[in-house]
Amino acid sequence: MQTASTNIGERLCNKSIRDISWLLNIPRSTVSGIITKWKQLGTTVTQPPSGRPRHMIERGQRMLKRTVHRSHQLSAESIAKDLQTWCGLQMSPTTVRRELHGMGFYGRAAASKPSITKCNAKRWMPWCKARRH
Template sequence: MQTASTNICERMGRSQELIESKRGTMIGCHLCNKSICEIFLLLNIPQSTVSGIITKWKQLETTETQAPSGRPHNMTEWGQRMLKRIVRRSPQLSAESIAKDLLTLCDLQISAATVRRELHGMGFHG
């Protein structure tokens, strides 16, 4: 018979995060000199998760989720739809004028090169 806290992998899935209290409990156990093996058996959380949380806490002194590294994407799905709409209404506009239109209409600041790249990816050529 499984209890409510049994098999956290089935309930949690790969994309969800542990709640802050669980992460705090892991760090508390670690500070009380419990081994990783004892912590994962006690909390019924995968050993790799416990190890990762403790390592992150040692390096960054926090268990909070950090922002992803790397350059953010300029064009969102919404921005791409607006770009498509502008081009369908006026197919003769230059990439520079489309970039200006997106800035004034949507407050979306992108370069003309990004406009060209996105349009090419959408199948608009010329």
């Protein structure tokens, strides 16, 4: 496979993007992207990701997942304290919630269901019988 420097070299020889794409057998959008990057940054090397690094590393995520699987009823505050004592990871409950949401865990409460008294049961029986037939 051809390198980006070949792509830039072709461009410096006054070749069109379409010609470079045909010569190197790569899509025109790729050629255009490389040339744009070279014009803006002066390099075609991949830049490091921008933004703040993630607070929780992979090991911490595994510990968090294990903790949640053990007990689904724990609050984010108690999970944050557990992680601090077990792993030495110091993080806020908000970070714990964010990581759990990223893993697909969301807090869900069971729907409250009315208690069925004898009176309610008698009242519902005809409806249940009519529905079964």
